[in-house]
Amino acid sequence: MSAAPATILAFKAGRAFRREGTNFVDHSPEKGAIILQKGEDELLHFIWKNRSTGELEEDLILFPGDASFVKIPQAPGGRTYVLKFSSSNQRHFDASTNRDEEFVNNLNMVLQDPDRIPVWQTASTSQPQASTSQTGPSTRAAAPAGTTPEQLAQLRTLVQSMAGNTSQEPELSLNDILTPENVLPLFTSHPDLIPALFPHLPPDLPTPPSAEVLQQIITSPQFRGAVRNFDQALRTGMLGGLVRGLGLPEEAGTGVEAFLRAIQEQSRGEDRMETD
Amino acid sequence: MSDEESGWNLTESDPGVFTELLKTLGVPLIVDDLYSLDPDSLAALQPIRALIFLFKWLPQSGTEPDPSLSSGSGAQYDPDFPGFFAHQVVNNACATLAVMNALGNIPALQSGAPLQELLAFTAGMDAQTRGLVITSSDWLREAHNALTPPSAISLDGLGLPKTSEDAYHFIVYMPAMGCVYEFDGLKRHPIRHGAYEEGGEGWIAKAREVVEARIATYPPGSLEFSLLALRDDPLPSLQARLKELQEAGRGNDSEAAELIVKLANENSKRERWAFENSLRRHNHLGLIHALLVAMAKAGKLEPAREGARKKMQERIARRKEKGEAGMEVDD
Numbered sequence: 001m002s003a004a005p006a007t008i009l010a011f012k013a014g015r016a017f018r019r020e021g022t023n024f025v026d027h028s029p030e031k032g033a034i035i036l037q038k039g040e041d042e043l044l045h046f047i048w049k050n051r052s053t054g055e056l057e058e059d060l061i062l063f064p065g066d067a068s069f070v071k072i073p074q075a076p077g078g079r080t081y082v083l084k085f086s087s088s089n090q091r092h093f094d095a096s097t098n099r100d101e102e103f104v105n106n107l108n109m110v111l112q113d114p115d116r117i118p119v120w121q122t123a124s125t126s127q128p129q130a131s132t133s134q135t136g137p138s139t140r141a142a143a144p145a146g147t148t149p150e151q152l153a154q155l156r157t158l159v160q161s162m163a164g165n166t167s168q169e170p171e172l173s174l175n176d177i178l179t180p181e182n183v184l185p186l187f188t189s190h191p192d193l194i195p196a197l198f199p200h201l202p203p204d205l206p207t208p209p210s211a212e213v214l215q216q217i218i219t220s221p222q223f224r225g226a227v228r229n230f231d232q233a234l235r236t237g238m239l240g241g242l243v244r245g246l247g248l249p250e251e252a253g254t255g256v257e258a259f260l261r262a263i264q265e266q267s268r269g270e271d272r273m274e275t276d
Numbered sequence: 277m278s279d280e281e282s283g284w285n286l287t288e289s290d291p292g293v294f295t296e297l298l299k300t301l302g303v304p305l306i307v308d309d310l311y312s313l314d315p316d317s318l319a320a321l322q323p324i325r326a327l328i329f330l331f332k333w334l335p336q337s338g339t340e341p342d343p344s345l346s347s348g349s350g351a352q353y354d355p356d357f358p359g360f361f362a363h364q365v366v367n368n369a370c371a372t373l374a375v376m377n378a379l380g381n382i383p384a385l386q387s388g389a390p391l392q393e394l395l396a397f398t399a400g401m402d403a404q405t406r407g408l409v410i411t412s413s414d415w416l417r418e419a420h421n422a423l424t425p426p427s428a429i430s431l432d433g434l435g436l437p438k439t440s441e442d443a444y445h446f447i448v449y450m451p452a453m454g455c456v457y458e459f460d461g462l463k464r465h466p467i468r469h470g471a472y473e474e475g476g477e478g479w480i481a482k483a484r485e486v487v488e489a490r491i492a493t494y495p496p497g498s499l500e501f502s503l504l505a506l507r508d509d510p511l512p513s514l515q516a517r518l519k520e521l522q523e524a525g526r527g528n529d530s531e532a533a534e535l536i537v538k539l540a541n542e543n544s545k546r547e548r549w550a551f552e553n554s555l556r557r558h559n560h561l562g563l564i565h566a567l568l569v570a571m572a573k574a575g576k577l578e579p580a581r582e583g584a585r586k587k588m589q590e591r592i593a594r595r596k597e598k599g600e601a602g603m604e605v606d607d
């Protein structure tokens with residue numbers, strides 16, 4: 001026995017597409033909405049609907065626990081979120097309304113468990129969104145009555161096409177950044193760096209740490225292998241938890257370029273601080 | 277059992293890694309690279325207990341030839357081999373499995389208790405069962421994994437394309453019961469290559485023939501291989517002999533001088549292995565991070581990024597030209 005599709009959550013959102021071979025995302029002017037719906041197949045559907053044509057242009061199936069929304073702090077202009085699937089490299093970018101937190105939390109809750117009823121905390125919206133017991137299709141937008149046209153116009157959903165993502169060539173490799181040619185001159189120009197690195201060296205070296213040992217390590221196949229491993233691991237986009245141990249934001253663990261951007265940020269921050 | 281489920285990490289096939297494993301097992305043997313099979317090179321390394329031939333067939337080279345099709349070699353399967361032979365049941369464990377097949381056939385082998393017990397426990401088992409028992413041995417797996425990068429960043433299970441580091445195949449050649457045997461964990465039985473002469477080079481002469489014939493079945497340039505020698509650790513006897521000479525007042529003659537050079541070479545090789553092993557066991561993430569931050573502070577990170585992007589584009593263009601799939605980043 002299957003029920004007619006039931007909308008769990010819907011809100012206005014636009015789209016953007018990743019420019020091939022880059023990390024740039026170009027906004028698309030189409031007006032749309034994200035609709036989370038429990039379909040006739042009992043599965044959770046993530047749908048993007050074009051509000052001008054009425055067409056359902058994207059229809060993704062999400063399994064509970066499979067996906068979550070993560071805010072991208074450095075995306076310029078809008079409130080941009082990544083819809084991340086834990087089961088693949090696929091990433092979808094969405095922008096939410098200015099009640100970001102609430103929507104994201106509810107969206108996460110719904111994605112985790114479609115049978116839970118999201119509760120809205122607002123004066124303007126009349127009632128909570130319906131749970132799945134509601135029959136009949138419902139595609140009303142959930143944005144509160146007070147949303148301005150400007151805000152509506154600003155909403156963009158960034159959805160990335162599947163094919164484009166999986167055939168992506170790597171932009172650059174950490175192995176080409178941490179080359180001896182790039183690193184060794186640093187030891188000459190910034191000799192204070194050498195002792196600062198000693199705590200990061202293996203504790204069981206056969207000879208005590210020194211500039212020469214550092215040089216041998218940087219040029220060793222074991223170190224280069226470790227850089228290569230880390231580079232590959234970053235490409236999976238799943239190192240958010242790991243990079244926090246380095247004092248970096250979770251976003252830094254989503255790719256090589258993201259990691260490098262975060263490093264650049266971190267180095268600026270450290271200059272302003274006293275380090276011991 | 278898949279590599280991911282097995283808990284065995286892929287190790288490098290490096291003499292330093294093998295020798296460290298032997299040390300952990302309490303076995304007074306070492307493994308050395310063999311650069312040649314000529315009599316003089318091998319004589320310098322005697323007594324050699326086993327040869328380990330590790331190789332990789334390069335996929336661009338067409339169909340891999342089947343060495344067993346080369347006739348007249350006198351090689352035969354020995355299904356009734358009474359010694360130690362184990363099947364390879366986990367690919368990542370291949371290096372340690374080869375070592376076990378060698379160690380299990382060395383008479384009167386000195387070793388620590390765990391290995392003695394494992395060898396005794398598996399006596400009389402068929403090859404498949406023996407392989408499973410070895411693979412399930414926790415202490416052996418831990419000894420094996422001790423020389424792989426810490427699992428903080430384990431790439432198993434992420435479905436990443438494999439790099440060229442894996443997929444080496446290991447074959448052991450050694451004497452047993454008067455014949456030269458071949459132990460290949462992926463074959464049903466040990467292979468007996470026939471009897472050898474005791475005098476002169478002994479079993480090595482026969483083994484050389486067999487290995488060279490094996491290599492010759494592959495078209496030139498289609499095989500990536502290494503040869504390793506499992507041999508007695510020379511340090512104790514070198515040191516003992518030098519001490520003898522010095523105590524007899526002959527510390528300055530030519531034999532002593534030669535010994536001192538040999539000892540110096542051997543010790544510097546051990547130090548290099550110890551250095552490389554310490555790097556292998558280490559989690560380099562802190563160092564990687566600190567270097568990148570230092571580069572950023574010195575204003576060098578941005579130029580490095582530009583350079584890296586260019587290099588990657590050139591690399592991709594070169595690959596497209598050659599029509600090759602995959603990408604090795606240390607080109």
